[in-house]
Amino acid sequence: EADIYQTPRYLVIGTGKKITLECSQTMGHDKMYWYQQDPGMELHLIHYSYGVNSTEKGDLSSESTVSRIRTEHFPLTLESARPSHTSQYLCASSEGGTGEYFGPGTRLTVT
Amino acid sequence: QQQVKQSPQSLIVQKGGISIINCAYENTAFDYFPWYQQFPGKGPALLIAIRPDVSEKKEGRFTISFNKSAKQFSLHIMDSQPGDSATYFCAASLKAGGTSYGKLTFGQGTILTVHP
Numbered sequence: 001e002a003d004i005y006q007t008p009r010y011l012v013i014g015t016g017k018k019i020t021l022e023c024s025q026t027m028g029h030d031k032m033y034w035y036q037q038d039p040g041m042e043l044h045l046i047h048y049s050y051g052v053n054s055t056e057k058g059d060l061s062s063e064s065t066v067s068r069i070r071t072e073h074f075p076l077t078l079e080s081a082r083p084s085h086t087s088q089y090l091c092a093s094s095e096g097g098t099g100e101y102f103g104p105g106t107r108l109t110v111t
Numbered sequence: 112q113q114q115v116k117q118s119p120q121s122l123i124v125q126k127g128g129i130s131i132i133n134c135a136y137e138n139t140a141f142d143y144f145p146w147y148q149q150f151p152g153k154g155p156a157l158l159i160a161i162r163p164d165v166s167e168k169k170e171g172r173f174t175i176s177f178n179k180s181a182k183q184f185s186l187h188i189m190d191s192q193p194g195d196s197a198t199y200f201c202a203a204s205l206k207a208g209g210t211s212y213g214k215l216t217f218g219q220g221t222i223l224t225v226h227p
Contacts, residue, residue: 033214041220104154
């Protein structure tokens with residue numbers, strides 16, 4: 001069974017705060033991804049990793065950063081949150097050329 | 112060349128009807144074509160997928176039709192139910208090799224509403 005976890009599920013935070021969105025998967029997948037999605041809209045890839053210690057920027061420019069120190073863990077960090085960062089952030093993982101499995105998402109609101 | 116174009120943007124169907132969502136792609140290096148279903152407040156869930164060596168794949172009420180020469184594929188939902196109301200995304204990924212292997216390119220999404 002595909003298990004990918006994201007915490008927190010909801011976050012309301014003030015401008016200028018540093019935040020880290022957590023993502024973990026228990027499937028041993030080599031590839032992991034972060035997407036940004038506004039409600040009912042397209043998914044925009046902001047970061048991906050094809051293994052430990054390897055990360056790449058996605059198609060959509062983002063001020064966030066990621067790290068991949070362990071296979072199962074792929075956290076996303078915003079050093080200084082702004083209202084423009086308000087969105088839903090989705091984490092996903094995959095193995096080779098098969099489909100991606102998505103977490104439930106983190107809905108971020110920056111006030 | 113990496114784009115996947117999806118239509119329609121929204122679709123309203125009566126219960127029991129057939130829902131059809133279409134996608135078109137340009138990059139002939141794509142070789143994996145999944146469809147995702149997303150309910151409000153949830154992450155997308157893999158629904159059904161196809162590779163270009165077959166023209167059709169059916170799982171329950173969901174069927175993917177694939178036309179390699181036209182570079183198009185579609186999702187058909189037979190006997191549509193109100194519980195099928197969701198946003199549907201098509202996607203495509205590249206053949207093996209290179210760091211982009213497995214990275215999906217998504218369509219723009221279709222909001223499906225099935226009326227009782």
